[in-house]
Amino acid sequence: MASTYTPLGIEKMATGENAGTWGTKTNTNLDIFEQIVGGFTGQSIAGGAQTTALPVSDGSTGAVLAHRMIEFTGSITGNQIVTIPLDVQTFYYLRNSTSGAYTVQFKYTSGSGDTFTFSATDKGDAIVFATANDGTNPDIYTLPAGDVTTGGTQTLTNKTLTSPKIGTSILDTNGNELALLTATSSAVNEITLANAATGNGPIISSTGETNVDLNLNPKGSGVLKSATAAINISGKQSIWVPATAMYAASSNGCADIAQTELTAQRPEVKSLDFDASSDEYAQFSIAFPKGWNEGTVTFQSFWSAGSTNTGTVCFALQGVAVSSDDTLDVAMGTAVPNTALAASGTANDLMVNVESGAVTIAGSPAVGDDVFFNIFRDVSADTYNADARLIGIKIFYTTDAANDA
Numbered sequence: 001m002a003s004t005y006t007p008l009g010i011e012k013m014a015t016g017e018n019a020g021t022w023g024t025k026t027n028t029n030l031d032i033f034e035q036i037v038g039g040f041t042g043q044s045i046a047g048g049a050q051t052t053a054l055p056v057s058d059g060s061t062g063a064v065l066a067h068r069m070i071e072f073t074g075s076i077t078g079n080q081i082v083t084i085p086l087d088v089q090t091f092y093y094l095r096n097s098t099s100g101a102y103t104v105q106f107k108y109t110s111g112s113g114d115t116f117t118f119s120a121t122d123k124g125d126a127i128v129f130a131t132a133n134d135g136t137n138p139d140i141y142t143l144p145a146g147d148v149t150t151g152g153t154q155t156l157t158n159k160t161l162t163s164p165k166i167g168t169s170i171l172d173t174n175g176n177e178l179a180l181l182t183a184t185s186s187a188v189n190e191i192t193l194a195n196a197a198t199g200n201g202p203i204i205s206s207t208g209e210t211n212v213d214l215n216l217n218p219k220g221s222g223v224l225k226s227a228t229a230a231i232n233i234s235g236k237q238s239i240w241v242p243a244t245a246m247y248a249a250s251s252n253g254c255a256d257i258a259q260t261e262l263t264a265q266r267p268e269v270k271s272l273d274f275d276a277s278s279d280e281y282a283q284f285s286i287a288f289p290k291g292w293n294e295g296t297v298t299f300q301s302f303w304s305a306g307s308t309n310t311g312t313v314c315f316a317l318q319g320v321a322v323s324s325d326d327t328l329d330v331a332m333g334t335a336v337p338n339t340a341l342a343a344s345g346t347a348n349d350l351m352v353n354v355e356s357g358a359v360t361i362a363g364s365p366a367v368g369d370d371v372f373f374n375i376f377r378d379v380s381a382d383t384y385n386a387d388a389r390l391i392g393i394k395i396f397y398t399t400d401a402a403n404d405a
Contacts, residue, residue: 046074089132111137271389274377291399311384333362
């Protein structure tokens, strides 16, 4: 009686057969069995749309279908079908390592039973069981591979991910970027998200070290908004101080406020006029918002010339902070000039000096102080030979709180 073979190629020898070769054949059977239990092999399916049959190799090692793990490889340019004979019953660990956005279907050679298919974008792994449960229409069942597969797309329901590592982005259901992630080596600070019970809002917090800022950075000219309204955030702010909010100093003061009409129903200029012959002073004070960081300030001066002279004009600023119950008879800080600006040569043009260097406020500024300023024309640093008409100045300061709460 001749030998028979299992669907995966193991030889079943008949009584009295193969005298003198039982050892060799048994060793081959053991090798095949070892392949079936834990063997790994690759199968190229490169090319256009096609069907690749995995045949059995009776009594010989090396048959692709007689391996536990099969890796599909090659560049595919069409949908692929890989088949096994109708009587094969085992489970496989399949890996799709092909390149090309096409499907790879694993099925029996014929029949209408269930099959398994890697989608066009699924370059991952799968565990399947070939059931051989019907001689005509056997099924290929997909077995669960744990909570998360090693590749491809999977929907997770009621799964707990403990400290998962996420790459550079999180995508929405359409595959579009929902959030981008940037890793920092040796990071110790992070954000913590907390939900809330009825009547309370969820929380986004900085966590890590003892004192950690929370940085929210709009892009370009964008602003930070709450719903549709812009949020006031800490940083550089400005205050406009018109000449009408200033007064000429009692000693070496500039001229009192003047109003100049150029043409009826057009802008009229209210200004303090500063001589060209000597430094003249005006004063004003500001009670800065509580959010001010009590640091240095800078300024720009806005002025006009009443003639066609093209000489330069330079203004300087100095200040001192006074707290409640402190004396007002206190010296100003060091004066800081802005860069002298040449008049345009056209009478009544608006001229704006560039922002000055940092002005240090004397008197150890504190929350709630009134800050007094001297603004004066620094004639030693300019060349304009007539009155410079100061319209106002813009003071820049820095806040370290979003509001005065």
